[in-house]
Amino acid sequence: MEETKEQIGYMPRIGEPAPPFEAVTTHGKLKLEDFKGSWLILFSHPADFTPVCTTEFIAFSEIQPELQKRGVELLGLSVDSVSSHIAWARNVEEKTKVKIPFPIIADLNKEVSLAYGMVHPGQSKTETVRCVFMIDPNQIIRTILYYPLSTGRNMDEILRLVDALQTTDKHGVATPANWRPGDKVVVPPPNTQEMAEERLKQGYECVDWYLCRKRL
Amino acid sequence: MACVSPDGKPTESGTRMLRALRAGSKSPEEVALETGLPLFKVRSGLRDIAQAGLAEQKEDRYRLTEKGATLVE
Numbered sequence: 001m002e003e004t005k006e007q008i009g010y011m012p013r014i015g016e017p018a019p020p021f022e023a024v025t026t027h028g029k030l031k032l033e034d035f036k037g038s039w040l041i042l043f044s045h046p047a048d049f050t051p052v053c054t055t056e057f058i059a060f061s062e063i064q065p066e067l068q069k070r071g072v073e074l075l076g077l078s079v080d081s082v083s084s085h086i087a088w089a090r091n092v093e094e095k096t097k098v099k100i101p102f103p104i105i106a107d108l109n110k111e112v113s114l115a116y117g118m119v120h121p122g123q124s125k126t127e128t129v130r131c132v133f134m135i136d137p138n139q140i141i142r143t144i145l146y147y148p149l150s151t152g153r154n155m156d157e158i159l160r161l162v163d164a165l166q167t168t169d170k171h172g173v174a175t176p177a178n179w180r181p182g183d184k185v186v187v188p189p190p191n192t193q194e195m196a197e198e199r200l201k202q203g204y205e206c207v208d209w210y211l212c213r214k215r216l
Numbered sequence: 217m218a219c220v221s222p223d224g225k226p227t228e229s230g231t232r233m234l235r236a237l238r239a240g241s242k243s244p245e246e247v248a249l250e251t252g253l254p255l256f257k258v259r260s261g262l263r264d265i266a267q268a269g270l271a272e273q274k275e276d277r278y279r280l281t282e283k284g285a286t287l288v289e
Contacts, residue, residue, distance in 0.1 A: 027257060028218020028264060034256040073256055 011117035014144060018042075018135045019115040023077075026085045027103035030075070032139060039072040039162065040135040043153075044118045044128035048080045048088035052152045056130070057089075058098045063155045070162050071137075074102035078128060079113060082106040123149055134161060136169075171216055184213040219261035220268040226287060229253055230270075233261050234280065234288045237271060241279035 012019060018040075022031045032040075043060070045053040060074055067074060078085075089100040107113050107128075118128040130147035142165050147153050164175040173185040189210050190196040196209040204212035219230030226234055229251075236242060236250040248258040262278050265271045270284030280288075 028260050030256060030260050034259040038255060073254060 010114065012115075012133075012141055012144070014141055016141055018133065018139050018141050019112075021112045021115060023105040023107065023112050024082055025075070025103040025105050026082060026089065026100075030103060030105075032135075035073055035075070035135070036139060037137050039070070039137060039166075040075060040133075040139075041067070041072055041158065041162075042075045042077065042116070042131075042133040042135060044077040044113065044116075044131045046124065046127035046129065046149050047078055048084045049091070052150070053078075054088075054092060056152050057092060057100055058096055059152070059155045060102070061098050061100050063159060064101055066159055067162065070166060072162055076100075076102060076104035077107050077112060077118070078104070079107050079110055079126070081108055120146070132158065134165065136165070167216070173214075173216070176213070184215050187212040187214055218257075219264045220270070224268065226265070226270065229257065229261060230265060231288065233258060233265060234270060234284055237278060237280045237284070238288060241274065241277040243277050247278070 018032060020032045022029060045056060047053060057076070060076070064074060085104040085106055089104070093099050105112055110119065113119050113128045116131065116133060118131045119125070120129045123129050127149070129149060130151070130153055132143070132145040132153065133141055134143035136142050143161055145153070160180065163181045164179060167173065167175060167181070167185065171185065172188065174188060176183075176186050179185070184205065187199070187204055190199050199209055199212055200206060204214050206212040219227050219233065221227060232251045232253065233247055236247045242250070244255060244258045244262055247253075247262065248255040251258065253261070262271065262273070265284065266273050266278065269281055270287065271278045271280050
C-alpha cells in the first residue's frame with residue numbers, strides 16, 4: 001500500500017477519540033469498540049523475529065497479570081502477517097517458556113498504523129516505530145509514547161502511567177514528577193484568588209498557593 | 217473466525233461461549249462473567265458464532281440457534 005504524505009503525517013492527539021478500526025489479529029477479527037469499558041494499551045513494534053521486539057513482547061507478557069488487575073487489555077501491532085505473528089509467538093514460547101497472552105494485529109495494509117501515526121519515515125518507511133497508546137474505557141486517547149527502533153520500552157513506566165491515569169480519574173488530582181502509588185499527589189491549581197486563599201487553610205502541604213500536595 | 221474452526225466446529229473458547237448461552241439469551245458482559253473470558257474476546261467471538269449461524273443476535277443479546285444448541289447438548 002502506497003501511503004500519501006497526508007496519511008503518514010496524521011498524528012492522533014491526547015484527548016481525542018481513538019481512531020476506530022477493525023483488524024485481523026492472532027485472536028480473530030477485533031474492533032476497537034470490542035474494548036469499550038476497559039482500558040486498552042495499543043502498542044506497535046517494528047517487526048516479528050527481531051531482537052528488541054522479542055524482549056519487549058516477553059516484558060509485556062510478564063506485566064500482563066498486573067495490567068489485568070488494573071482492568072487493562074493489551075493489543076500489539078506490526079505490519080507482519082498473522083502467520084508470522086503466530087510463528088513468532090510460538091517460537092518465543094518454545095525458546096523462553098513465555099506465552100504471549102494478548103492479541104497482535106496483522107496490519108499488512110497499514111490501515112491501523114497510519115490511522116494512529118505509527119509510521120515515522122525518518123526511522124523507517126516500511127515498519128512501525130515503538131508506539132504506545134493508552135486508551136481509556138470511553139475510548140479516548142490518554143497517553144501516547146513513541147520510542148525509536150533501537151530502544152525497548154520500559155514496563156515500569158507503563159505500569160506507573162496506568163496507575164497515574166487511574167488515580168487522576170478516581171480522585172481528581174494530578175501526579176508529580178516520579179510519582180509512584182502511595183506517594184503524595186498534587187491538588188489541581190486554583191482558578192480564582194478566593195480559591196487560592198482558601199487552599200492555604202485546608203491543611204494541604206503547600207510550597208505556595210499553586211503547588212499543594214496531599215496524601216490520598 | 218477465531219471461535220469457529222474452518223470445519224464449522226467451535227474452538228474451546230467458542231464452546232465455552234455456546235455453553236453459556238444454553239440457559240437462555242445473554243449479553244456479551246454476562247457471557248464474559250460466566251466464562252471468565254475477556255470481554256473483548258467474547259464480543260468478537262459472539263460475532264463469529266452468530267456469523268456461523270450458531271447463535272443469533274437480538275439487540276445486544278445473543279441466543280443459541282438450533283444448530284448451535286446441537287453442538288453443546
